Amino acid sequence: MSSIPVVAQTAGAGAARAAARRPNRRPVRKGTGGHTRRPGWVTYTFLGLVLLISIFPLYFTLILGSSTPAEISKAALPQLLPDASLFTQFAEVIGSSAINFWKAFANSVIIAVITSLSVVLFSTLAGYSFAKLRFRGRGPLLVFVIATMAVPTQLGVIPMFILMSDLGWIGKLQAVIVPALVTAFGVFWMTQYLSESLPYELIEAARVDGASMFRTFWSIALPAARPAAAMLGLFTFVQQWTNFFWPSIVLNQENPTLPLVVRSLQANYFVDYSLVMAGVFLVTLPLIVLFIFTGRQLVAGIMQGAVKG
């Protein structure tokens, strides 16, 4: 950048402005050989192959969903393109008496939405407290939070089940929701984010203006935490939507979630793969739609988590 005055002297003010603008427009990694050059077709071929592998199982699901069981038993890939019979299969899955499709869908939405909101709220609250407030025991408590992430709490299923059955929650949504309301990871993630990105000056300014502690949190910390909160919410949503182990223990066929529907389709219609596959696709579809709109944030979230360290 020090060369810009030189440019201004030798080539004129316009050239200097252009030179000053240049690094902002496109950050050029200089002198790294392969890193500045556009990669050749080999790279794209390989990546295309990876993409194909990513998509293929979903495509395969659609194909089997549009075929009849007889066709499936004759050929591994009965046809090349899905057809309209897929929709009849969808209708049959939705209307099937063996499974409660809409109920499962609603349950999945309820669980994923409530847990995402609660994880985000409680994690932001605790993260704000750990990152920006001073209180006795802060250090050890934060260490405790980090340590709890190392504990495979999934292995506590048996007492959890006993607890839920004592509460009379077996078969009810709260049995899945309540244990998922907070995560140690969420607290850690928000602590990391807020300690880096929320300036003390903002908090002090709010306090000087007479805001209460909670008001400061609500009006200053919460908006500042929004990008990280969105990613945390998104990951919690995906995780809860795809969660199977614990719901399969405490919920039942009368009150299932979508992953449980997949399992009961498999158990009830194991001869009719066509129907099962149509159901699998139907269950996967909502997250794929979500992914199309928020995939960019998911990618950024994973990579940001990696760099933050």
Next chain:
Amino acid sequence: MSVLTPTQPNQGLDGPAPRPQRRVGFSQRLGRWDVKLSPYLYISPFFILFAITGLFPLVYTAFVSVHEWNLLGGQGDFVGLQNFSDVLAQPTFWKSLRNTFSIFLLSSVPQVMCAIIIAALLDQNLRAATFWRMGVLLPYVVAPVAVGLIFGRLFADQYGLINGLLGVIGIEPIRWHADALASHVAIASMVNFRWTGYNALIFLAAMQAVPRELYEAAIIDGAGRVRQFFSVTVPQIRATIIFVIITSTIGGLQIFDEPRTYDAQGLGGADRQWMTTVLYLYDVAWGNQKNFGRAAAIAWILFIIILLIGLVNFAITRSISTSGPSKKAPRAVQRARRKAAAAALRAQNATSPRGGSSARRPSAPTSAPNDRKKR
């Protein structure tokens, strides 16, 4: 802070004049309590809920494991370590442990290698970079149960697509559901399908943090692309590689969803050839036996195994990242140590509260000390 004498002497002590001062005093005291208590109030939801739903069950598992305890009958007599010796005497338990480790090895090793290669491909000046990154992440949103079902079909013993393709190149059909090793390969491929892209993005982030000067130096020394990859990229992202291996380990040891849906029965095959330990736990507790005491013993044994492996990993991570190429000042070394420690801990976070068999979270450490790209 508060004025002791009334400002208006002609009014009595009970008069209205001291009121403003009293109110200020009260609200200040309230404010002080607000400042003192708020931090605890904000962290309490996490600690209370975690104590009830995370910590208590784990401790109570130990209590259940030393009692006779049934799903229907509830708590029975104290039996000491009887449940543990019963479990250890079961051949199925050892088989489940073997299956778990076999599936884990088959999934983690190829997965890490593929993820590094994909990350290296993505770490270039690509057109439509976001599109490719999203492309590799797509499998992450497919539920493991769905993956299990789809791959169960792909790896069908008869008329399965994989066997069909093998037939084209002249290989005899493999009995993916009958043969133990073949079924492990199939289940491992499900895990790989879902997590390779996710890990590739973690590696990609680490690769982008490698200082570009190192590549410049390598180029000046005459290193080609491949040599740059093995001599610069891989050593620089070593800590991240270890982190990903740890997450794979801990997620992999609790695998349940995929083997559960690999066939319609969901009990690990006719000969229990792909029954994993958590699947065994599930079967003991909620299957035919309904024996909570024994299932709790299985949980504790697995818990100890995971803890031990976690500690070993932690030690390895520490020693590697401190003996790594740290030419920088002590501060940088310290930072690396801290990061490695945090990484190892976070790695274990993979084992989320009831987050499914392979729940992993969006976080990873960066590599060696000088990790951040100079801007």
